[in-house]
Amino acid sequence: MSGGGHSDVKNAIWMRALLMAGMIFGLGLASYVGLGVVVAGMKETAWDDEAAHFHDAEDAWKDAVAAGEIDSSDKNEPLYEAKEDAHHHEIEAHLSYLTYRVSGLTLLFVSIIFAVFLGISGIFNSAQPDEEHHDDHHGHEEHHGSASPIIFAFGCMLFLIGFPDFADGLHSLMMGSGNDAISDLSVSMIGLTIITLGIANWWREDLPFKGYGEQLATSDPFDGQHIRKVGIWVFLMSEVMVFATFFSAYLRMRTEWCTKWALDERNCKEGVTETVMTASDYLRPGGAAGTGDFWTLLPGAVNTFALIISSYTIVLALKVAKSHDYKVPSGFMGKIMPDKKSAIRNYLIVTLALGTMFIVLKLVEWSHLIAEGFTIGTEQGSIFYVATGAHGVHVFAGLLIMLYMIFKADTVEWDEENAQGIEYFGLYWHFVDLAWVVIFPAFYLY
């Protein structure tokens, strides 16, 4: 394959990254103010009212018990029922407050990280002389080599080496005791800085790239196949093994746990009546925690829809990018996608929005589970949060790559010569979707 070439990316184009960063941060800030401050503030007031109502009802019940007017074990007593009812309303008000507060905060943090990535890349690249923004040293048939992946990987290594201390440092900062926090955070922060610079440099190298022709493998078993495509497949299969380790831990423990389901099916050891609570016990109706209903199952189901639809939108973006003659759709779709460039960009923006919604819903769900008492401090909580969190990190990493793809769609443009970029990223995104298809039933439903 050959063809394509490179476009000359001037500083003005990189400055658009700063503009995008500002827009995304503005959206995140507006979402935070709307959801996390205004609506959450109203919900907090409602929660305070319900809590006061519950304490009044509890005091009335305690006074009646102390006066000997009612029996404390009588659960049909109206005062007891009023207390339990008020408690139920207080819990609902608390969860409602958490929903808006966590949504607003998540959107704010996600938008800050998006803006930082775009902003640093924009500043880093626009600060360089214009003449360095094209790489004449690459002929059409030459290898499109880059040191950026190695820089990126080195940054990841430093980040992970320092991660245990980083987590401790963050925890102590959140708890208000910042002793040694700076030294705890230092190694990982250096790693994050190197990662960001590696990505910025990667963007600078890739943005002008319009497809020099794919390098082909020349030996078995991949003879004649695109090297980059083979690489992404091998990478994805290594990812399968990463997720397999989480499943092995979960399955190994699950076969030993006496859950409510196992107890009902008489699969527990003789004499064991205590049940282990898994996430699904909090989420599904009839679970041991007694907190599950339609609304607790909904976020996970909506997240499944979101990932599957986002997989479809990226397929649509690839289809448009590879098409030689783009036909403007009729009606509303034609208005928002009047040309090939805007169609690809908008499909990618929809994918980004759906992925962001996934992260928001996941954190809202986590906050509810933690509020109900399902924390990372137990075996089942540890396995659940590490496995679903690792998947969330994969989604988030995909969103950061998607940001760049949207930026490229809006500036240099994707076309039939360089559409492999969307195709290979799409493989990663579909894999993340596939992993969720397995995680959702195993960790949330069963």
Added chain:
Amino acid sequence: MFFTLFEVGAVFFEEYPGTDTRVSVYVVWGILIVVGIIKGFGIGAFFMHLWDDPKIYLRVALFPTVFVLLMLWGIGLSNPEGVNGLPGWCTPDWGEDFTRDR
């Protein structure tokens, strides 16, 4: 999306709608596994193009299956019931020589 609704429905209903019969955990397992396989096949075959691409990619995709099967076997062996409680085909023919409580 239809399949996801089916999955959620499988755990949402404790009894078969309109009856007093409890939905067995084995029925839930069956539904979750079958729906998972259908969805996984759809994503792998069509979204990831394994249906049309050269078969070498399918072989690459199936390669980790060997390790996943080994993992499941390992889980069976390391289960407290692994030596005596699981069916014979799960465990090698070690007899009782390697168990502590002979």
